Amino acid sequence: MNVDGKLKLRKFLKEALEKHGDQGELSDSESLFVSGRLDSFSMMQLVMQLEEAFGLDFSTVDFDVSLIDSLDEIAAFVDANASA
Amino acid sequence: MTTNYNLAGAIHRHGLHTPDAVAVAYKGQSISYRELAQRAARLAQELRRSEHWQAHDGQPPRVGILASRGIDACVALLGTCWAGATYVPIGLKLPEERILTILSLCKLTAIVADADGAKLLGERLRAACPPVLTCSANDAMGEEIDSIAPAGQALLADLADAPAPMAGSDVAYIIFTSGTTGIPKGVMISAAAARHYAQMITRVLDLRASDRALETCELTFDFSVHNMFSTWEAGAALHILPATLVMNAVKFARNAKLTVWNSVPSLVGMLRQVKTLHADSLEDLRVTVFGGEALPESTVAAWRVAAPNTAIHNLYGPTEATVFCLGQAVAEDTAITAGRDFVAIGTPLPGNEAMIVDGNHQAVPGGDSGELAIAGVQLADGYLNDPQMTAARFPTINGKRWYLTGDLASVDASGVFHCLGRIDNQVKVLGYRVELEEIDAHLRAVSGIDLVAAVAWPTVDGMARGIVGFLGAIAVDSVQVIRDLKARLPAYMVPNQLIALETVPLNQSGKVDRQALRRLLDQDPA
Numbered sequence: 156m157n158v159d160g161k162l163k164l165r166k167f168l169k170e171a172l173e174k175h176g177d178q179g180e181l182s183d184s185e186s187l188f189v190s191g192r193l194d195s196f197s198m199m200q201l202v203m204q205l206e207e208a209f210g211l212d213f214s215t216v217d218f219d220v221s222l223i224d225s226l227d228e229i230a231a232f233v234d235a236n237a238s239a
Numbered sequence: 240m241t242t243n244y245n246l247a248g249a250i251h252r253h254g255l256h257t258p259d260a261v262a263v264a265y266k267g268q269s270i271s272y273r274e275l276a277q278r279a280a281r282l283a284q285e286l287r288r289s290e291h292w293q294a295h296d297g298q299p300p301r302v303g304i305l306a307s308r309g310i311d312a313c314v315a316l317l318g319t320c321w322a323g324a325t326y327v328p329i330g331l332k333l334p335e336e337r338i339l340t341i342l343s344l345c346k347l348t349a350i351v352a353d354a355d356g357a358k359l360l361g362e363r364l365r366a367a368c369p370p371v372l373t374c375s376a377n378d379a380m381g382e383e384i385d386s387i388a389p390a391g392q393a394l395l396a397d398l399a400d401a402p403a404p405m406a407g408s409d410v411a412y413i414i415f416t417s418g419t420t421g422i423p424k425g426v427m428i429s430a431a432a433a434r435h436y437a438q439m440i441t442r443v444l445d446l447r448a449s450d451r452a453l454e455t456c457e458l459t460f461d462f463s464v465h466n467m468f469s470t471w472e473a474g475a476a477l478h479i480l481p482a483t484l485v486m487n488a489v490k491f492a493r494n495a496k497l498t499v500w501n502s503v504p505s506l507v508g509m510l511r512q513v514k515t516l517h518a519d520s521l522e523d524l525r526v527t528v529f530g531g532e533a534l535p536e537s538t539v540a541a542w543r544v545a546a547p548n549t550a551i552h553n554l555y556g557p558t559e560a561t562v563f564c565l566g567q568a569v570a571e572d573t574a575i576t577a578g579r580d581f582v583a584i585g586t587p588l589p590g591n592e593a594m595i596v597d598g599n600h601q602a603v604p605g606g607d608s609g610e611l612a613i614a615g616v617q618l619a620d621g622y623l624n625d626p627q628m629t630a631a632r633f634p635t636i637n638g639k640r641w642y643l644t645g646d647l648a649s650v651d652a653s654g655v656f657h658c659l660g661r662i663d664n665q666v667k668v669l670g671y672r673v674e675l676e677e678i679d680a681h682l683r684a685v686s687g688i689d690l691v692a693a694v695a696w697p698t699v700d701g702m703a704r705g706i707v708g709f710l711g712a713i714a715v716d717s718v719q720v721i722r723d724l725k726a727r728l729p730a731y732m733v734p735n736q737l738i739a740l741e742t743v744p745l746n747q748s749g750k751v752d753r754q755a756l757r758r759l760l761d762q763d764p765a
Contacts, residue, residue, distance in 0.1 A: 173717075173718055174721070174735045174736055178718055188483065189483050191482075194730070195485045195486060195509065196509075196669075196704055196705065198486055198513070199486070199509050199512050199513055202512070202513045202514075203512065212514075213513060213514040213515075214514040214517075217490075218486060218487060218513060218514070218515050219487060220483050220484070220486065220487070
């Protein structure tokens with residue numbers, strides 16, 4: 156994933172966290188969902204956002220929260236699955 | 240012989256007759272009926288040994304359950320039942336303020352916590368708490384945290400000892416729901432109502448000992464009463480979905496070969512959106528229970544594709560009438576509520592009655608809409624410490640006690656009930672009952688702004704997914720206000736966003752016009 160894509164993602168995640176009243180730092184490797192910082196509704200919104208922004212189709216992947224639990228994981232997942 | 244209405248009776252029975260059958264499974268571990276009965280009986284012994292153990296005005300002692308989902312949570316709850324006490328679930332995710340409010344309302348004799356619950360107890364909470372027992376599989380009797388006497392010898396309880404006798408009128412559990420004044424309401428359900436529900440619904444759904452049933456709910460949501468006690472009544476296995484696997488619920492159910500699915504319809508809506516609901520992926524399912532929210536027709540259609548062999552039951556009910564009191568199996572020709580695309584809520588389940596009343600509590604003529612009222616064995620005793628509210632919501636009409644649900648409904652020509660919405664500002668967010676006025680009250684308190692309104696938004700398939708708060712102000716420090724609200728309210732009641740409006744739309748009676756605010760959001764999603 157390019158720098159621009161990662162910035163966009165970080166912005167989305169920071170906004171989601173802020174909506175939960177969470178202004179804490181977000182490192183690239185930090186757990187978002189398993190840790191409980193974000194809820195399943197945010198997970199669903201992230202999935203929809205990723206589909207739209209990167210042309211992903213989640214119906215073709217074996218979805219698991221560990222695929223998208225941190226910024227690094229999301230970036231790797233996008234790189235592996237994004238349509239050209 | 241007098242009947243023992245203790246809810247733990249089913250565990251004792253199966254512990255004696257099918258001791259090795261799995262009662263609960265969670266994260267790769269499971270517990271048999273024998274072990275579950277033994278652990279519950281030992282916890283009960285420990286609770287009853289406490290010097291604080293005492294009845295309240297002829298009612299059993301109350302025990303708070305501070306536990307997340309899992310086997311230990313089931314033991315905590317069943318041990319409490321086994322001891323003959325009233326259980327009061329306290330959500331782990333609740334803010335400290337909310338827990339303190341509940342503690343002050345309940346006068347608990349003890350709290351039973353699982354490992355997560357025990358960790359949560361900070362100094363401030365500890366000071367307000369009765370004695371706390373931890374209940375953990377690694378240390379079956381629990382380390383002693385507070386003043387309860389040490390366990391002594393770790394004797395395995397003898398299953399010859401049945402659960403403590405409970406009368407039908409003893410309160411089995413108290414579940415808190417949102418209250419319009421800003422203080423949660425404690426709904427008191429008798430042992431007779433709870434036991435009737437478990438036995439009745441097990442028969443209606445034809446649950447069997449060979450079933451493997453899904454648990455998706457926290458103990459604070461009374462849908463969990465259905466999931467646990469219908470499964471255990473049948474001697475079947477309860478498979479608890481870990482919170483992190485919610486979006487993988489289908490894979491979870493498929494791998495565990497579940498035969499019974501229990502969830503709110505909006506879970507299926509979310510699974511559809513993350514595309515984890517695949518055709519024919521749930522072929523082992525034979526019973527599906529959707530409840531807690533209106534059931535969209537589109538959810539049923541998607542579910543039939545994913546789970547081709549299941550009967551689908553749409554169940555309706557407020558906490559005040561013990562989980563579900565109306566329902567029907569959904570067939571191809573099942574009535575859809577006109578203009579709402581929801582499946583009709585069916586007819587009263589055995590032991591329940593329903594009618595539509597007008598503002599003067601008079602039955603309305605056939606077909607007209609009015610407030611849905613419920614009567615029968617499942618009615619709650621009322622609200623904890625609130626006789627006024629109890630009298631207002633549970634009036635006696637023509638010599639019989641009814642509960643006024645606040646739901647607007649009608650009956651069609653074939654006697655099927657249709658839910659048409661609310662007559663007040665209560666909404667459901669992911670199945671949880673939320674009084675919008677309760678959020679208003681807290682918004683006002685933390686922001687210092689008088690003109691405020693919470694609305695349920697967005698809605699997907701007609702169901703609310705979150706809350707948006709409006710404040711009559713030029714600007715507002717959203718992050719701070721949300722953080723303050725989080726300290727007071729359960730997460731599902733905290734707005735996802737706040738919008739400052741210089742002019743807040745008012746309706747003819749001078750109140751904030753929530754409809755207009757919702758339209759504003761629909762036009763211009765922020």
